[in-house]
Structures are given as C-alpha cells and as structure tokens.
Amino acid sequence: MSQERPESPESPESEGAPRRRRADAVRNAEAVRAAAKQVFAESGVDAPMREIAARAGVGVGTVYRSYPLRSDLIIAVFRHELEATAQDARALADEHPPREALRLWTRSLARFLATKRGFATALHSGDPAYAPLPAQFLGVLAPEVQRILDLGAADGTMRRDIRAEDLIPALGRLSDAGPADGTDADASRMIDVLLDGLAAR
Amino acid sequence: MSQERPESPESPESEGAPRRRRADAVRNAEAVRAAAKQVFAESGVDAPMREIAARAGVGVGTVYRSYPLRSDLIIAVFRHELEATAQDARALADEHPPREALRLWTRSLARFLATKRGFATALHSGDPAYAPLPAQFLGVLAPEVQRILDLGAADGTMRRDIRAEDLIPALGRLSDAGPADGTDADASRMIDVLLDGLAAR
DNA sequence: TGACAAACCGGAACACCGTTCCGCATAGTT
DNA sequence: AACTATGCGGAACGGTGTTCCGGTTTGTCA
Structure with missing residues (x-):
C-alpha cells in the first residue's frame, strides 16, 4: 500500500520524482482528444486549434499544454x-x-x-x-x-x-x-x- | 500601319477590344517575376507575398494584379x-x-x-x-x-x-x-x- | 479541517500571413 | 495641355499558430 505514495519511485535511479498529473489535467487532455477526433473528421487534421479548444470547452493554452505539437494530438486521436x-x-x-x-x-x-x-x-x-x-x-x-x-x-x-x-x-x-x-x-x-x-x- | 491601332481587333468576333496593357504594368510584372525567382530559391515557393513585393519594390496589390493565384507566379518563374x-x-x-x-x-x-x-x-x-x-x-x-x-x-x-x-x-x-x-x-x-x-x- | 504551494487554467495578446479595396498617381490619347 | 482609364501602394481585415501570465484549482500536510 505504501507503494502508492508518489514519493516512492519504482525506479530509484530516475532523476527526481515525476509527481502525478493532476486529475483535472487528465480530464481535460481526454476532452481535448475527443473534441479533436470530431473536428478532424469534419474539417481535417489541420483544423484550427481554437475550434478544438472550444469544442472541448477549454482554452487554447490547455490544448498546447497536453499536446505541444499538432502531431501529438493527431497520433493520440x-x-x-x-x-x-x-x-x-x-x-x-x-x-x-x-x-x-x-x-x-x-x-x-x-x-x-x-x-x-x-x-x-x-x-x-x-x-x-x-x-x-x-x-x-x-x-x-x-x-x-x-x-x-x-x-x-x-x-x-x-x-x-x-x-x-x-x-x-x-x-x-x-x-x-x-x-x-x-x-x-x-x-x-x-x-x-x-x-x-x-x-x- | 493602321493595324497597330488598339481599336482594330484582329478577330472581329471577340467581344470588346482588349486594350493593350500599360508599359509600367509589364515592367512591374517582370520585376515581380524576377524577385519571385530569387525568393523562391531562398525560401521556397510558399514564401510570403509581402517579401516578394518588397524585393520587387512594389506593393502587394501589384503582385496580385499580375498573378492572381500563387500558382500563376510559380508557373511564370x-x-x-x-x-x-x-x-x-x-x-x-x-x-x-x-x-x-x-x-x-x-x-x-x-x-x-x-x-x-x-x-x-x-x-x-x-x-x-x-x-x-x-x-x-x-x-x-x-x-x-x-x-x-x-x-x-x-x-x-x-x-x-x-x-x-x-x-x-x-x-x-x-x-x-x-x-x-x-x-x-x-x-x-x-x-x-x-x-x-x-x-x- | 484549514492552509499552503505547486500545478493548472483561460484567453488576451502578439506576430504572421493571404487577400481585398480604394484614394491617388500616371501613362497614353486626343 | 487636358482628360480618362489603367495601374499603384499599402492600410485594413479576417484568420491562424503560439506564448504568457494573473487568477484558480488540486492535492497534501499539519
């Protein structure tokens, strides 16, 4: 059970504990992925980032935070x-x-x-x-x-x-x-x- | 000699006389073509129109007048x-x-x-x-x-x-x-x- | 539970770019 | 010389990618 603690890394060699992502962050990343899937189907993979963000009910900054490159989003979808x-x-x-x-x-x-x-x-x-x-x-x-x-x-x-x-x-x-x-x-x-x-x- | 008059079309059937282009217009079109050749070589055929216009010493409007589509300029070059x-x-x-x-x-x-x-x-x-x-x-x-x-x-x-x-x-x-x-x-x-x-x- | 720091959010702001449009300049003509 | 249509410049508009930061939320620890 103590294994669950973020401070006890499975791999002791890794530099610094990679604190777990916040729950709202993963929720948003998934919402963006789902929105992108829709928008890509309608307008192609070069659709405006703003539209994807709007469809996901999220700001553009949030899109870029989870998917810095457009290709990251495409691959995820x-x-x-x-x-x-x-x-x-x-x-x-x-x-x-x-x-x-x-x-x-x-x-x-x-x-x-x-x-x-x-x-x-x-x-x-x-x-x-x-x-x-x-x-x-x-x-x-x-x-x-x-x-x-x-x-x-x-x-x-x-x-x-x-x-x-x-x-x-x-x-x-x-x-x-x-x-x-x-x-x-x-x-x-x-x-x-x-x-x-x-x-x- | 009277043949030189713009008002005497070679093909009487064509609708309206296609008045000859002004001399400065052809000069500019050529300057744009030459500038585009340089810019295309340096930055590729998708280089900004503004840069081509600037290099030719001309306004952007002049570029579009002679070459309405980017492909027109590419073909010309x-x-x-x-x-x-x-x-x-x-x-x-x-x-x-x-x-x-x-x-x-x-x-x-x-x-x-x-x-x-x-x-x-x-x-x-x-x-x-x-x-x-x-x-x-x-x-x-x-x-x-x-x-x-x-x-x-x-x-x-x-x-x-x-x-x-x-x-x-x-x-x-x-x-x-x-x-x-x-x-x-x-x-x-x-x-x-x-x-x-x-x-x- | 309450407080605190880190993580995260939204969207305004900035930098480009293509394209249009119109008041002004000028070439060509009479 | 005067006149007209043709052409010119570049400001302006709409749209896009990307960054940035003041404010908010989450998770943690006492």
Whole structure:
C-alpha cells in the first residue's frame, strides 16, 4: 500500500520524482482528444486549434499544454486505428502468400488514409507541426509490414533490397493521389505497378 | 500601319477590344517575376507575398494584379526550366531505348523538383492557391513522356495500360521523398521499383 | 479541517500571413 | 495641355499558430 505514495519511485535511479498529473489535467487532455477526433473528421487534421479548444470547452493554452505539437494530438486521436492497420498486416501475412498479403494490406492502408482527412498530406508536408508524424507512423506499421517482406524474400517471390521503411512512405504518397489531386489519376493502379516492381526478377 | 491601332481587333468576333496593357504594368510584372525567382530559391515557393513585393519594390496589390493565384507566379518563374525538362524527354527518347529513356528522364524530373524548393509539395498539397499547378505541370510534360510510353508499348517492353497522366504525378510524389521526409528513405530506389513494375510481363 | 504551494487554467495578446479595396498617381490619347 | 482609364501602394481585415501570465484549482500536510 505504501507503494502508492508518489514519493516512492519504482525506479530509484530516475532523476527526481515525476509527481502525478493532476486529475483535472487528465480530464481535460481526454476532452481535448475527443473534441479533436470530431473536428478532424469534419474539417481535417489541420483544423484550427481554437475550434478544438472550444469544442472541448477549454482554452487554447490547455490544448498546447497536453499536446505541444499538432502531431501529438493527431497520433493520440488515430493511434488505435493505426495499430489496427498494423495488425491487419500481421493477420494477412498468416492467411495469404506474401505478395497477395501485401497487395491486400495496401488496400487496408489506403482505407486508413482515406478516412483521415488531411492525414496523408500532413505526413509528407514538411510542416514542423507534423514533423514527428512520419517516424511515429512508420514505428507502428513497419515491423508488421517488414514481416511480409521477409516472408516474400524467403520464398523467393519478392526482391530483398526494399525495406518496409522505404515501401510504406512510398505507398502513403501514392495513396494520397486520386481525384483530389486535380488530375483524376487512379491511385490504386500506380500502387499495383509499384507492387509488380517489387516482385523478384 | 493602321493595324497597330488598339481599336482594330484582329478577330472581329471577340467581344470588346482588349486594350493593350500599360508599359509600367509589364515592367512591374517582370520585376515581380524576377524577385519571385530569387525568393523562391531562398525560401521556397510558399514564401510570403509581402517579401516578394518588397524585393520587387512594389506593393502587394501589384503582385496580385499580375498573378492572381500563387500558382500563376510559380508557373511564370519555372516555365522555362519546366519546358526544358519536357525537351529532355524528347531528346532521351531519340537516343535510348524506351525503358532506358524513361529511367534517365526520371532523373531529369527529380533534378527539376529538387532544385525548386517546395514545388513538389505544392504540387499535391490540395491548397487552392496551387490548384492549377498539377494540370499545368502535366500539360507541359505529359505529351513528351507519353511519346516514350508509346514507343515502349510499340516495341513490347512496356505495359500499355499506364498513361503519362498517371505516371508523372506518381513520379512527382515519389521524388518528393528523401531526407526531408523525416525518414531517410532513398527516393530514387522506389522510383526504380515503380519503373520495373512498368515493364511488360 | 484549514492552509499552503505547486500545478493548472483561460484567453488576451502578439506576430504572421493571404487577400481585398480604394484614394491617388500616371501613362497614353486626343 | 487636358482628360480618362489603367495601374499603384499599402492600410485594413479576417484568420491562424503560439506564448504568457494573473487568477484558480488540486492535492497534501499539519
């Protein structure tokens, strides 16, 4: 029971006790996350911070306190779905040969990106507010996708010199195309071409 | 000589005589274009309008009068280099077999994009200020690149179901990757994969 | 319980930026 | 020289990200 005391850190080595966050702070952080989810769905991930704050019944300062970077808020909102997409890769790898698993997974990825307005664009925008996004995105997806690539390399159906860290950003960029591009190219067709290029020669 | 009169339109059918622009207006438009070229090189194509105006020794209103959309200014600044890139496609098609010509041309395109800071990103940003950019971009490049694709289809080395209008945006997106992505993937490698996928099966 | 310090809050304030608008200046014409 | 329409400058407006601080709330300790 005495373990509950904030002053008794589990890890004695850590510098200074990281006093527990106040209850109202966590409440507000969650309210902001929920509000952001709504607003992102309606107006995209680049919606004004003020609107998110207003929707959460909170001041803008509070938003920035819990989520200093816009990307922190985006990750918090989409983390679950992002991890689900990663699990799709794992499941598909178990049920299909590698090439087919990868092809099907690109659909899953495209679905994820298509339903998060502005996410794909933010991913390669270069905007500092989104800077940590690509790495976090990759961090979740790459391990599972790499597993498919490894299987494909092992059974000789895929080339071995492309890693998930290269492939996923490329897929993300190609997925972002489509009607909103101004040119009505079909995104999935170019993705299929890319996957064909991934086949072992 | 009487032909010089503004009141004598060459095409009688057109509605109203399009009075010639004033001399100071063309001077200013050119000064703005030159200033924009400098500023774009230093700060990217999304540099503040005010800075371009200041550099040109002109008010912001004057910038908007000659170039209502940001994309108008961008096109004006890069038109020559863009057309040179299109000519590269023509030249390469004459000197190499189609697949090799296309491979070399992607390098030319990547060079073009790499030296125009922010251009590639603007191309697929969805920002209304850049809306006409993709179409103008394609309008210049597509005819020459399509020629390569046609040659490749004719000699049986390339698949026939991909058109330049689909391929070029994809190449543009993949070229935009690289170190600035946050992930240090090598853009040219994924482009090579895409080109491999373009080979006839 | 009451008091106190640390943590936290709200939102005004500041710094930019794109874009518009209009009184004034000037080029071109008669 | 006088006149007109064309063009000019830059103030002004609306919107946005981000910071900052006086005041409030929470958790703790006596």
